[in-house]
Amino acid sequence: MRLTILFIVFVSACNAPKAVNNNSTDPIPFVQIAEDQLGGTAQCLKNQSETMVLCVNESPSTPEQPRNTVSFMVISLDDSSVIYESSIDGGNVKWFDDERLEIFNTPGYVRQDQTNDDFTKIYELKTQTMIPKKEYLEK
Numbered sequence: 100m101r102l103t104i105l106f107i108v109f110v111s112a113c114n115a116p117k118a119v120n121n122n123s124t125d126p127i128p129f130v131q132i133a134e135d136q137l138g139g140t141a142q143c144l145k146n147q148s149e150t151m152v153l154c155v156n157e158s159p160s161t162p163e164q165p166r167n168t169v170s171f172m173v174i175s176l177d178d179s180s181v182i183y184e185s186s187i188d189g190g191n192v193k194w195f196d197d198e199r200l201e202i203f204n205t206p207g208y209v210r211q212d213q214t215n216d217d218f219t220k221i222y223e224l225k226t227q228t229m230i231p232k233k234e235y236l237e238k
Contacts, residue, residue, distance in 0.1 A: 129154065129174040136184065137170045147197045150176055151224070155192055166205060173200070173224060182224055190218075198224050201232065 133141035133154030141154040155171040166189030173182045189205035200222040203215060219232040 128179050129176065132174060132179060132181070133172055136181070137172065144194065145176070146194055150197075151182065152176060153192065153194060153200065183222065183227070195221055200224070202229075 127143075129152050130141060130143055133143060133156070137154065137156035139156050139158070141156045143152050143154040145152045152174050153171060154174065155169060158168045158170070160167045168186055168188055169190055169192060170184075170186040171192045172184040174180070175182055183200075185202075187202060187204055190203045192200055192202050195201035201219060202222055203219045206213075206218045209218075216232045216236070220229050221232050221235040222229045
């Protein structure tokens, strides 16, 4: 039983998206592109197939702007071109799967019958379309 659990944990860890180390002395081209366009330090995470990278810059909240601004972009690793760039006012962005982003907007007010999925959208990079997560999951 323990071996089975260890095997599952090991396989899951191997399939996780790869974080990119930004601390090397030679700048990685996509990190430089992201930091130039997004401003500040960008945290970058490759998709599972390592064909694209999601770079995110989160600005801290201030008394004048209590929600953090999350600026992000997806860069192709083949030719270092920017595939998608946007920002949201409060929330977070992560890989949903190999070719889709999950974009969560922090709501101002949440009714009791709502969940995080009510405020989350899925952006499909190939078709350049965005749909609510609940609608995507119902397909």
